[in-house]
Amino acid sequence: MKKYDVVVIGGGPAGIVAATTAKSLNPDKSILIIKEEDKGLVPCGIPYVFHALGCVENNSMEPRAFVDAGGEIVIGRVVDVLLESHEIKLASGELFQFEKLIFATGSRPLKPVFLKGYDLKNVELVPKSYSGLEQLKRKTDNARKIVILGSGFTAVELAEQLSEEPGKDVHLIFRAEHCLHKSFSRDMAAKVDRALRETNVKVHNHLQVNEIYGDNGVARGVRVESGETFEADIVIAAMGYQANTEIAENAGVYINSYKQIIVDNYMRTNVKDIYAIGDCAETRGFITGAGGCIMLASTAAAEARILGYNLFRIRIKHDFHGTLSVFSTEINNTVFASAGVLVQDAQKIGISYVCGEAEAIDRHPGKMPGAKSMTVRLVVMPGDGQIIGGEISGGKVCAEMINTIALAIQKYVTVYEFLSFQIGTHPFLSAAPTVAPLIKAAENAIAKIDNMKII
Numbered sequence: 001m002k003k004y005d006v007v008v009i010g011g012g013p014a015g016i017v018a019a020t021t022a023k024s025l026n027p028d029k030s031i032l033i034i035k036e037e038d039k040g041l042v043p044c045g046i047p048y049v050f051h052a053l054g055c056v057e058n059n060s061m062e063p064r065a066f067v068d069a070g071g072e073i074v075i076g077r078v079v080d081v082l083l084e085s086h087e088i089k090l091a092s093g094e095l096f097q098f099e100k101l102i103f104a105t106g107s108r109p110l111k112p113v114f115l116k117g118y119d120l121k122n123v124e125l126v127p128k129s130y131s132g133l134e135q136l137k138r139k140t141d142n143a144r145k146i147v148i149l150g151s152g153f154t155a156v157e158l159a160e161q162l163s164e165e166p167g168k169d170v171h172l173i174f175r176a177e178h179c180l181h182k183s184f185s186r187d188m189a190a191k192v193d194r195a196l197r198e199t200n201v202k203v204h205n206h207l208q209v210n211e212i213y214g215d216n217g218v219a220r221g222v223r224v225e226s227g228e229t230f231e232a233d234i235v236i237a238a239m240g241y242q243a244n245t246e247i248a249e250n251a252g253v254y255i256n257s258y259k260q261i262i263v264d265n266y267m268r269t270n271v272k273d274i275y276a277i278g279d280c281a282e283t284r285g286f287i288t289g290a291g292g293c294i295m296l297a298s299t300a301a302a303e304a305r306i307l308g309y310n311l312f313r314i315r316i317k318h319d320f321h322g323t324l325s326v327f328s329t330e331i332n333n334t335v336f337a338s339a340g341v342l343v344q345d346a347q348k349i350g351i352s353y354v355c356g357e358a359e360a361i362d363r364h365p366g367k368m369p370g371a372k373s374m375t376v377r378l379v380v381m382p383g384d385g386q387i388i389g390g391e392i393s394g395g396k397v398c399a400e401m402i403n404t405i406a407l408a409i410q411k412y413v414t415v416y417e418f419l420s421f422q423i424g425t426h427p428f429l430s431a432a433p434t435v436a437p438l439i440k441a442a443e444n445a446i447a448k449i450d451n452m453k454i455i
Helices: 013-025 043-050 064-068 130-141 153-163 186-197 246-251 297-310 343-349 398-410 437-454
Strands: 002-009 031-035 072-075 078-082 087-090 095-103 107-109 145-149 169-173 202-204 209-215 218-224 229-231 234-237 241-243 274-276 327-331 334-340 354-361 373-380 387-394
Touching: 002 013, 013 031, 013 064, 013 095, 013 297, 031 095, 043 130, 043 153, 064 072, 078 246, 130 234, 145 153, 145 218, 153 169, 153 186, 153 327, 186 202, 186 327, 186 334, 186 387, 218 234, 327 398, 334 398, 343 387, 354 437, 373 398, 373 437, 387 398, 398 437
Parallel strands: 002 031, 002 095, 031 072, 095 274, 145 169, 145 234, 169 202
Antiparallel strands: 078 087, 087 095, 107 241, 209 218, 218 229, 327 334, 334 387, 354 373, 373 387
């Protein structure tokens, strides 16, 4: 039985980043990644396999840097972890010993077990495994009528991509008022709906699916509460993911109500030398401190870097203060992005806020080719002007602008400091410096704060 200084269970972004960082900083340590498949996936690229990328191979991810640094990889499925003896058992019967263990076991798609007919043939999930995604791609290639259930990023992006394929009739059905309603405020989510409806996707909101119907054990469509039916060659349930933590829980590691592994700010579990990162690990809001279930590759990578640096000793006095929930997507050539506390979050939790808003053209002058209208919103605490959230829609520049807002939130920047924010501009790349939308949104927030003080 071979022994390693560190064993990582999971070969997704979290596992790879943690193992690579730890190995590069500690070349004398033996580090092993155990993963179930030889080929891995870029999680965020999964919807784009179905059109933009064209095939699963173009969305593959390999830990080359880790292997080049001397790390080892074993392909196998972990079935048991024995914490007392520091042993890991694979389905093949192989055993490995460890000094330190990192759970990076990720998440798996939720099965809609509450729906009659969920177990019929041709009712599919959106897996995060290479082989599983290849199977789904083959099935969608052969389907003409496709019904997708869900309102989150995977459902929306998958619907848009499949609708771009010739001959596909794609319906997106969900119960909520708007798609992406958990990641954007109501009016911004309504913009997402409009952008999606301008594509080939048929969007059906406010519809409660009662069952997936079929015959001879094969799904033929879905029936909604009104009795209306939508025929389908394939029904894809893209209704979220759940943490993959059964092995950790069975081993005696503490789990929260979301079935995520409970960790501290340095990603340590309740058991010495046992850690957890990524989708399987607990998350808490950066501003609110409230528990949640945020599953983002960017969050996973941040957690993994922190753990990789501090695995053997504290190299950087930097604990993980919480998850900002930084989202971005592009629907019908319009980018939608958000970070931190949204308006509905502030209202629900009881945070005092004002919204600073601005609109601008993302190039200057506005007649430049490719110019696109941009909307920026900052969620601000009126007491001190601290920025706690933001939303943007517009051209591709928005995807990086939301990262600027995210950094401002992390560093407790106020709208007053934004007034002296020094920026670089270019006619083809940004709005005019005289109407820089982040600064104008900050000015708008300050004006609202001043009005509150007058009152």
